[in-house]
Amino acid sequence: MNIRLAGGLLAATATLVPATAFAHTGVGPAGGFAHGLAHPISGLDHMLAMVMVGVLAWQIGGRALWLVPATFVLVMALGGMLGVAGVDLPFVEAGIAVSVIVLGAIVAAGIKAPTAVAMGIAALFAVFHGHAHGSEMPADAGGLAYGLGFMLGTALLHLAGIGAGLLIGRIAERHGPLAMRAAGGAAAVAGVGILTGVL
Template sequence: MRHTARTALAVAAFSVLPQLAFAHTGVGATHGFWHGFEHPVTGLDHVLAMVTVGIFAYQLGGRAIWAVPTTFVALMAVGGALGISGIDVPFVELGIALSVVVLGAAVAFGVKAPLALAMAVVGFFAIFHGHAHGAEMPDDASGLAYGMGFMIATGLLHLAGIGAGMAIGRFGETHGTRYVRGAGAAVALAGIGLVTGIL
C-alpha cells in the first residue's frame, strides 16, 4: 500500500514535467523561475494554505511529515500543468479559499486523520492552487522554470509550517498543542474571510 502510494505520487509528478517543459521552452528561464517562485509567496491564500499543510503534517507526525507535503507538491504540479495547458478546472478560487478553511480547521481540532485520507485531502486542494499558478504564467516565461519556481517556493512554505509547528510545540505538550490549535483556528477564520470576500 505504501509502495503503491509512493509510486503513484512519483508518476503524477513526473507525468507533468513534459507539459511544463514544452510550455514556452527556452524563453525567459530566469524570468520564469522568479515569477513562479513569487506567485505562491505573494498571495495570502496560498501562503496560509501551504504553511498550514506543513503544520498539519507536523501535527500528524510520523510519515505524514514528508508524505503530506510531498503529495501537495506533486498534485500541485498536475494542477499547474492543467493551468499552463489552458484546461479549465471549475471553482479554482473557491477551492483555494476552502483549502484554507479546511486545513486550518483540521489543525484547530487536532484531526488525526489516517495518512491516506490526509494525503487525499491536501492533494485535492493542491490541484486548485497549482491550476491558479499555471494559469497565471507570463506568456514569455519558460514553463519548466516557472513550474520549478512555484514548486520550490511551495516546498519552502511547507518547511516553514513544519518548523513553526515544531517551534510552537517546544512550549510544552499542553501549551504547545493549544497554541498550534489556536494558529489553526486563526487560519480557518482567515479562510472564511477569503470565502466571503472580506479578505
C-alpha cells in the same frame, strides 16, 4: 527535527525566498523561475494553505512529515499543467479559500488523520492551487522554469509550516493545546475572510 534545525529552516526560508524571488525579473528561464518562486508567496490564501499543510504534516508525524507535503507539491504540479494548457477547472478561487478553512480547522481540532487520508486532502486542494499558478503564468515565462519555481516556493512554505508546527508544539507542551488551536483557528477564520471577499 530539533528546535535549532526548525529555527534554521524558518530563518533560511524568510531570508532566501524574498531574495531569490525578486533577484531576476527578466524573461526566459531565470525570469520564469523567479515568477514561479514568487507566486506562492504572492497571496495570503496560498501562503496560509501551504503553511497549514506543513503544520498538519508535523501534527500527524512519522511518514506524513514528508509524504503529505510531497503529495501536495506533485499534484500541484499536475494542476499547474492543466492551468498552463488552458483546461477549465471550476471554482478554483473558492477551492483555494476552502483549502485554507479545512486545513486550518483540522489543525485547530488536533485531528491526527491517517497519512493516506491527509495525503488525499492535500492532493484535492493542490489541484486548485496548481491550476491557479499555471493559469497565471506570465506569457514571457518559460513553463518548466516557472513550474520548478512554484514547486520550490511551495516546498519552502511547507518546510516553514513544519517548523512552525514544531515551535507551536513546544509551546503547547508547556501551556496546553491552546496555541495549536489558535494557529489553526486563525487560519480557518482567514480562509472564511478570503472566501467571502473580506480579505
